[in-house]
Amino acid sequence: xxxxxxxxxxxxxxxxxxxxxxxxxxxxxxxxxxxxxxxxxxxxxxxxxxxxxxxxxxxxxxxxxxxxxxxxxxxxxxxxxxxxxxxxxxxxxxxxxxxxxxxxxxxxxxxxxxxxxxxxxxxxxxxxxxxxxxxxxxxxxxxxxxxxxxxxxxxxxxxxxxxxxxxxxxxxxxxxxxxxxxxxxxxxxxxxxxxxxxxxxxxxxxxxxxxxxxxxxxxxxxxxxxxxxxxxxxxxxxxxxxxxxxxxxxxxxxxxxxxxxxxxxxxxxxxxxxxxxxxxxxxxxxxxxxxxxxxxxxxxxxxxxxxxxxxxxxxxxxxxxxxxxxxxxxxxxxxxxxxxxxxxxxxxxxxxxxxxxxxxxxxxxxxxxxxxxxxxxxxxxxxxxxxxxxxxxxxxxxxxxxxxxxxxxxxxxxxxxxxxxxxxxxxxxxxxxxxxxxxxxxxxxxxxxxxxxxxxxxxxxxxxxxxxxxxxxxxxxxxxxxxxxxxxxxxxxxxxxxxxxxxxxxxxxxxxxxxxxxxxxxxxxxxxxxxxxxxxxxxxxxxxxxxxxxxxxxxxxxxxxxxxxxxxxxxxxxxxxxxxxxxxxxxxxxxxxxxxxxxxxxxxxxxxxxxxxxxxxxxxxxxxxxxxxxxxx
Numbered sequence: 001x002x003x004x005x006x007x008x009x010x011x012x013x014x015x016x017x018x019x020x021x022x023x024x025x026x027x028x029x030x031x032x033x034x035x036x037x038x039x040x041x042x043x044x045x046x047x048x049x050x051x052x053x054x055x056x057x058x059x060x061x062x063x064x065x066x067x068x069x070x071x072x073x074x075x076x077x078x079x080x081x082x083x084x085x086x087x088x089x090x091x092x093x094x095x096x097x098x099x100x101x102x103x104x105x106x107x108x109x110x111x112x113x114x115x116x117x118x119x120x121x122x123x124x125x126x127x128x129x130x131x132x133x134x135x136x137x138x139x140x141x142x143x144x145x146x147x148x149x150x151x152x153x154x155x156x157x158x159x160x161x162x163x164x165x166x167x168x169x170x171x172x173x174x175x176x177x178x179x180x181x182x183x184x185x186x187x188x189x190x191x192x193x194x195x196x197x198x199x200x201x202x203x204x205x206x207x208x209x210x211x212x213x214x215x216x217x218x219x220x221x222x223x224x225x226x227x228x229x230x231x232x233x234x235x236x237x238x239x240x241x242x243x244x245x246x247x248x249x250x251x252x253x254x255x256x257x258x259x260x261x262x263x264x265x266x267x268x269x270x271x272x273x274x275x276x277x278x279x280x281x282x283x284x285x286x287x288x289x290x291x292x293x294x295x296x297x298x299x300x301x302x303x304x305x306x307x308x309x310x311x312x313x314x315x316x317x318x319x320x321x322x323x324x325x326x327x328x329x330x331x332x333x334x335x336x337x338x339x340x341x342x343x344x345x346x347x348x349x350x351x352x353x354x355x356x357x358x359x360x361x362x363x364x365x366x367x368x369x370x371x372x373x374x375x376x377x378x379x380x381x382x383x384x385x386x387x388x389x390x391x392x393x394x395x396x397x398x399x400x401x402x403x404x405x406x407x408x409x410x411x412x413x414x415x416x417x418x419x420x421x422x423x424x425x426x427x428x429x430x431x432x433x434x435x436x437x438x439x440x441x442x443x444x445x446x447x448x449x450x451x452x453x454x455x456x457x458x459x460x461x462x463x464x465x466x467x468x469x470x471x472x473x474x475x476x477x478x479x480x481x482x483x484x485x486x487x488x489x490x491x492x493x494x495x496x497x498x499x500x501x502x503x504x505x506x507x508x509x510x511x512x513x514x515x516x517x518x519x520x521x522x523x524x525x526x527x528x529x530x531x532x533x534x535x536x537x538x539x540x541x542x543x544x545x546x547x548x549x550x551x552x553x554x555x556x557x558x559x560x561x562x563x564x565x566x567x568x569x570x571x572x573x574x575x576x577x578x579x580x581x582x583x584x585x586x587x588x589x590x591x592x593x594x595x596x597x598x599x600x601x602x603x604x605x606x607x608x609x610x611x612x613x614x615x616x617x618x619x620x621x622x623x624x625x626x627x628x629x630x631x632x633x
Contacts, residue, residue, distance in 0.1 A: 011084045021065040025077065040076060043077050045108055046089050046106065075143075084422045095164060164483075164484045220259055237288060331411075333411070342368075373407075375408060405457060408441065418433040420433065465504050469520050490528060500541075551578030556580070557610070558610045559603050561607050567610045582599070585607075587604070
């Protein structure tokens with residue numbers, strides 16, 4: 001008799017497997033205690049609700065009663081949603097890299113009852129395909145090793161756990177001053193680590209070993225060499241939009257590098273003019289071909305949100321419409337993704353719905369949504385919409401950012417602290433918030449505050465930054481006991497929560513005059529940025545923040561009651577590394593001052609007025625757009 005315990009799960013991915021003839025358990029100490037009592041290993045299968053190859057493996061293997069019986073007899077089976085539990089996914093991915101470089105989902109891992117991985121892979125077919133063994137063969141080999149060669153299993157698991165622990169300790173030391181063919185390819189980048197201690201000092205905040213500005217700018221040359229000059233983008237197939245990499249190019253371009261700007265424009269053109277962008281404006285997760293054709297049709301909130309921060313006006317508006325019409329809930333929050341598969345004529349098929357013209361899609365049910373509301377991903381969307389809305393003078397985008405922020409503050413934040421990582425209409429997940437949630441939401445709220453002038457968002461952001469710098473994060477008990485908690489890993493597809501926390505901290509330094517925030521920001525990104533000068537993939541976001549920290553701080557405050565005042569229009573072009581731009585009314589300037597943001601002190605006396613400050617030393621107020629433009633130049 002099947003004892004599948006996923007029916008009451010909050011995660012949509014786990015609920016997709018609730019009818020499997022597999023004795024699935026959720027991740028937690030109970031599953032490992034059961035394995036210890038039975039003397040069997042733990043199989044942990046990781047995926048997410050819109051993962052095509054996860055669906056395939058579920059249909060081929062986990063829906064097979066015979067496979068279910070084999071699993072029931074030989075292992076304790078655990079399902080993990082990588083969106084709900086990024087901490088678990090990061091740890092298992094780190095272990096899986098010892099077995100394969102083709103990391104992705106579904107991730108299939110086998111662990112000892114002590115929580116140490118001793119074998120891992122991705123998708124396994126129901127029957128052998130070429131050199132790829134079947135899932136049943138993998139299971140048989142694993143169980144044979146477990147019963148016949150336990151000493152090898154234990155030694156292997158111990159060595160992998162030690163390597164993960166040493167890597168996590170190196171990360172913690174760096175942060176301490178601050179307080180294939182059949183799997184969805186992973187965007188995780190795990191470059192080799194190196195000390196940043198030899199980096200040359202240059203305009204560097206005290207105590208931080210940031211790479212020199214010239215070293216950061218030189219990364220543009222590496223990216224130019226990696227560009228696909230025929231089809232655009234970087235590398236071969238599969239091809240990802242890599243929003244953090246594009247934002248880094250935007251930062252370097254704003255710092256005066258024309259080569260970076262041209263490379264950015266070519267890359268964005270490739271994304272918007274090929275099959276990677278759907279006719280409704282949403283961007284798919286990746287293309288399976290080098291020429292950006294045959295996209296993998298799932299559409300993730302994080303890809304689209306990240307691109308908003310760098311996209312041109314038309315492209316940004318298309319993405320915003322997709323977020324508004326497809327991923328937005330009635331309360332204003334955004335769900336995680338839209339599936340690649342849809343049901344047509346009773347069959348689940350990949351991509352068919354997307355290949356139809358827009359006017360024909362309405363007669364069919366659209367692909368389902370991954371209906372999780374993830375705090376960090378919504379923070380990324382809030383930031384992207386606020387940045388794009390300000391840059392392109394689009395009040396609709398800013399309204400969407402407000403809606404998402406207000407929804408998150410009402411449901412995922414309590415007494416100024418992030419208390420929820422993931423929620424669905426079925427309830428709140430027990431998964432603890434991570435640095436991704438705190439950092440990305442803090443950065444998003446601070447950006448929204450600067451665009452709208454609403455200080456309440458900044459006050460909450462300041463509290464979240466303080467939480468993040470204090471390291472107030474719950475460590476999963478299984479990973480803690482096993483010593484395999486890795487912390488947040490660098491990614492190529494999405495802005496890092498650690499980097500977002502650093503950027504928000506640097507912004508607070510400019511707004512409050514508290515230099516400890518700036519020093520903390522530098523320490524958070526120093527090691528990642530140093531690695532990124534040689535291996536930018538996975539570290540581009542850290543490079544952008546490191547560049548900003550080494551530029552003279554520039555603060556721009558525009559005070560104007562009239563939202564159409566030319567001063568506000570002129571200020572839209574002021575964004576560049578090291579610049580903080582705030583748009584407020586006189587009454588809002590008073591509110592910011594009363595909340596402890598010293599930059600706004602005395603800014604309520606002139607309306608309109610623009611203030612350009614360098615390291616908080618301000619020029620005479622500009623009263624016209626031309627005067628402000630001259631000071632900004």
